[in-house]
Amino acid sequence: MDKFIHHRNLEFLLYELLDTEALLQRPRYHEQSRDVYDSILETARNIARKYLAPHYQKGDANEPEYVDGTTRLIPETKVAWDVIRDAGFLAAHCDEAEGGLQLPEVIFRSATAYFHAANGPTTWYPFLTIGVINLIRAFGSQEQKERYLGALMEGRFAGTMALTEPGQGSALADIKTRAELQDDGTWRIFGQKMFISAGEHDLTGNIIHMVLAKTKGAPPGVKGISLFIVPKFVVGDDGVPGARNDVALAGLLHKMGSRNTSSTVLSFGEKGGAVGYLIGGIGSGLACMFQMMNEARIGVGMNAAALASRGYLYSLDYARDRSQGRLPSNKDPVSPQVPLVAHPDVRRMLLAQKAYAEGALALCLYASSLFEDEHTHPDESRRVSAGVLLGLLTPVVKSWSARYGCEANELAIQVLGGSGYIREHPVEQLYRDQRLNPIHEGAEGIHGIDLLARKVTLRDGEALRLFTEQVRRTGAEAEQVLSVSRHAHALRRQLDALLAVTDGITALARNDPDKGLANATVYLDAFGRVTVAWLWLSQGLVAARALEGSPNDADRLFYKGKLQAAAYYFDWELPQVEPQWRLLTEGNSIPYDMMDTWY
Template sequence: MSYNAPVKDMLFVLKELAGIDAVATLPGFEDAGFDTAQAVLDECAKLSGEVIAPLNVEGDRAPSSWRDGEVTATPGFAGAFRQYVEGGWQGLQHPSEFGGQALPKLIATPCIEMLNAANLSFALCPLLTDGAIEALLTAGSEELKARYVPKLISGDWTGTMNLTEPQAGSDLALVRSRAEPQGDGTYKVFGTKIFITWGEHDMAENIVHLVLARTPNAPEGVKGISLFVVPKFLVNDDGSLGARNDVHCVSIEHKLGIKASPTAVLQYGDNGGAIGYLVGEENRGLEYMFIMMNAARFGVGMQGVGVAESAYQKAVAYAKERVQSRPVDGSLKQSATIIHHPDVRRMLGSMRAMTEGARALAYVAAAYSDNAHYHADPEVRARNLAIYEYLVPIVKGWSTEMVNEVTSLGVQVHGGMGFIEETGAAQYYRDARILAIYEGTTAIQANDLVGRKTVRDGGAVAKALLGEIARTAEELGQAGGAAAASMRAQLEKGARALANVVDYVVANVKSDPNAVFLSSVPYLKLAGIVLCGWQMARALLVSQRELANDAEFHGAKIAIAQFYAEHILPQAGALETSILAAKGDTGVLALSEVQF
C-alpha cells in the first residue's frame, strides 16, 4: 500500500489534544465521540489507502487532458469518485437535512487529511465542492440551497470557486467579470476566469461554479463584487438538467504538480451570456467568498499535513530498505540500511516532527471551530471563534510552508533515486509546491494574521494562547525527564519570542507599516513553530504518563517531541531577531527598483 493512514496518531490527537470527548457533549454531536471517530477513520483509511492512493502516481503520468472544451480525468478517477460519494464522504460535515452526516469538523478533518495524503489532485475536487456547499448554506436563498446542495453532497454535481482573473490574483479589487440583470431575477455573466480547479471534468454530470462578478454601477474595488451560481448545465424546476450554459473551458494549464487536477481557464458569456443566479445580496460577494475561502484555507493546511505524511512514509520505507555505507559508530563491519545513519534519522525526525506538530495544531483548531459553532454558551462560542480565526492563517500558512521542506527532505533521503521521477518522491515535492500559493499565498495569510487577527484585538487572542502555553510549560516542569526539560526550555524561549513579536506588531503597525509587513511571514512562521511546539509539548506530557501502556508508540512520540524541541523550536529565536531588527528598516525597503 502506498499510503497507510496514521490512524493511531490521529486518534491520539483527537482524544488527548483536541478533546473529542468535550466536542461530543455539544448539542447535535452526542453520537460523535471517540468510538464514532475510530469507526469513521478506519473506514476512511481503507478507502484512502486501497482505492484513492493507488491512483496518485497514475494521475501524474496521465494527467487530466483537454480536447475541444471537454476535460477527461485520469483513468480510474471517475470510478474512485463514485466510490467516494457513494460512501457518503462528501457529506461528512454537512447538515443531515441536505443528505449529510453532520459530523463535527474534528472528525471530518482527519478524513480530509487522509484523502489529500492519498491523492492531492483527486482530493481537490471534494475540497472545492465543500467550499461551494458552505457558501450556499451561509448566503444562498432557500431555493438555491434546495436546488444545489443535495446534489453537491450526493456527488452528482461538483463545485468550483471562480475568483482569479488574469489581472486579478491576490488582488480581487481588480476583478472585471460582469453580471447583467435580466429583469427575471437571473443575470448574464461575462468574463474570463483562470486557475479554476476542477473547473471542467467528466466525473460528475454537472458543475456548479461560484463566480465573482460586478453588476452594472457597482462600486469600484472589493465592495462592488457579487457572488453568482453559474451551473455548467442549467437546472430545470424539477431538478433535471436543462440546456448547456454559456461557460466553456478554453484550456487547462501545464503545471509543476497536481497534474491530474485540471486547472481551467473558463470563458463566460462568449455566446450571449452565461445564466447566473445571485447568491445573497449584491456587492457582498467577497464576504461570502471568504466563507468558502476560510474553509478552503483550513483544508489547504490539511493538504500540507497530508502530503507531508505521505512523503515521510515513503522516505521511511526507502530508508529501511536501501543498504549503503557502514555505521559511523563502527557498530557494523558491513554496509547497513540507511536508517542506521544519523543524518537520515535527522531528516526523518525533522519530517515527522513538523508533520505531527502541524497535524496536532490543525485538529485542535478544528475542535475550536466545533465549539465556536455549536456550543450552547454564546460567550464560549465567541471565544472559540476568535481563537479558531487566529489559527486559520497559521494552519494554512505554516503547514504549507513546512511541507515544502518536508517533501524536499523526502527527496534527499532517497539520494539520486529521489531525482528520478519513477521513484515518486519528486511528485510529492512538485505537488506540494502549490499549497503555499493557492487560496492565498503565505504572505496573504500573514497579512491576515497581522491585520485582522492580531492588530484588530490588540493581540488579545495571541496573548490568551500564550497563557495556555505557560500552563503547559509549568506542567513540563513538574513532569521530569530530559525530554520534558528540553521541551520546557525551548517552549518557554519560543513563547517569549512570540510574545515580544506580538507586542512589536501591535505597537508598530501604524507608525512603521512597511517594516511590520516585511516581517509578516516571519511572524506567521514563528507563531506556527511555537503553537505546533505547544501541541508537541502536550503530546509529550500525555505520552510520558502513558508510556508503560504502549512503550513503542509513546516512546516514539516522546522522541519526536524532543526532536521538535531541539531542532524546530530554536528557529523561533532567529525569527524574533529578524523581525525586531526590521524596525525602522532603511535597507531593502529603501532600495530603488533599479537597485534590485
C-alpha cells in the same frame, strides 16, 4: 501501499490530545460513538488504499486533456469520485435529516487526511464540492438550497470557487468580472477566471461555479464584490440541468504538481452573458466567499500535512530496508552494510520529517476542533472564543503546514538518495504536489500581512490574548513534569518575545504600513514556529503522562518517539526564531530598501 497516515498517531491526536470523545456529550453527536468514528476512519482508509492510491502516479503521467470543449480525466478518477460520493463524504457536514453524515469537523478532517495522502489531486474534486455545499447551506436562499444542494450532496453536480483573474491574483479588490441585473431577477456574468481548480471535468452532469463579480455602480474595493452561483448547465425548476450556460473552457493550465486536478481558464459571457444567481446579497460576496476560502485554507494545510506524512513514512520504510555503507567507527571494509536508518544524518532527516509532519497534522486537527467548538459548543462564549482563535490561526495553519511540508518532502527525497528523483518511487511526485501548497489559497506574503495587519490586532488583540492564555496554561502544566519542563520554560521565553515583537511591529505598521508590514512573512513564520512548539509541548506532555502508567510495549515506544520529536523541535527548530525576533525588533529594512534598478 497503505502507509499514508500513521494510524496510531491519528488516534493519539484525536483521542489523547484533543479528547474528541467529549463531543459525544453534545446534543448533535449524542447518538454517535467512538466506534462510529473509528468506522468512518477505517472506511476512509480503505477508500484511500483501494480507489485513490492505485492511480496516483497514473494521474500524474496522464494529465487532463482538452477534448471537444471539455476536460477528460483518466477513468479511475470517476471511480474514486463515485466511491467517495457513495460513502457519504460529500454530505459529511450535513445533518442526518438532510441525508448527511453529521460528522464532527475533526473526524471529517481526519478522514480526509487519508484521501489527501493517497491521492491529493483526485481528492480536490470532492472537497471543492463540499466547500460549495457548505457555502450554499450557509448563505443560499431557500430556493437555491432546494435547487442545488441535493444534487451536490448526491454527487450529480460538482462545485468550484472562481476568484482569480488573469490580471488579478490575490488582489481581489481589483477584479474586472462584472454582473448585470436582468428583468427576471437573474444576472448576466461577463469576464474571465484563471487557475480555477476542477473548473471543467467529466465527473458529473453539471458544475456549479461560485463566481466573484462586481455589479453596476458598485463601490470600488472589496465592498463592491458580490457572489454568484453560475452553473455550467442552467438548472430548471425541476432540478434538472437544461441548456448549456455561457461558460466556456478557454484552456487548461499545466502545473508542476497536482496534475490530475484540472486547472482551468474559464470565460463567462462570450455569447451574451452567463446566467448567474446572486447569493448572500449585493456587496457581501467576499465576506461569503471567505467561508469557503478559509475552509480551503485548512484543507490546504491538511493536504500539506498528509503529503508530508506519506513522504515521511515511505522514506522511513526505505531507510529501514535499504542497506548502505557502515558507521564511521567501523573500519572493516568487508563487514556487513548497515541499514540507512543506522546513519546519524539519516536519523536526523527522519526525525525532522516526523516533527514537521506530525506537527502539521496536530495543527490542522486543532484548528478543526476550534471550528467544531465555534459551531456546536454548548457555551456561547466558548463558541465566540473558538471562532476568534480560529481566525487568528487560519493563516498559520495554511502557511506553516505548507512551508514545512515542503521541507519534509524534500528530506524524504534526500533519504532515498538517487532513488528519490526517479518515478519508480513516489517521493518526487509528493514533493511536486506539495510545492503548490505555499501558493494555493494565498501566498505566504498575503497570509503574513493578514496575520500581522488584521488578526493579531482584531478586537483590540482579543485573539492573541486567547492564544497566549492557551499556551501559558499548557506551559504551567508542563513545568510540573520533569521530562518536558525545560521545553515549557523555552516556550515561555519565546512567547514573551513574540508578544514584545508584536507590540513593536504593530505600532510601526500603524505609523508606516508599508515598512511595518514589509517583514510580515518573517513574522508569520516565527508565529508558526511558536504555535507548533506549543502543540509539540502538548503532545510531549500527554506522552510523558502516559509513560507514567503501564503502557504496552508498542505504546511505550510510540510515546518515547513523541518525546524525542518534541525534544528535537525545541532544540533544533524553535531556537531559529531568535534571529527572526532580532530582525523584526530592529525593523530591518534591507529588503524593503532595495531599489528596482539595483537588481
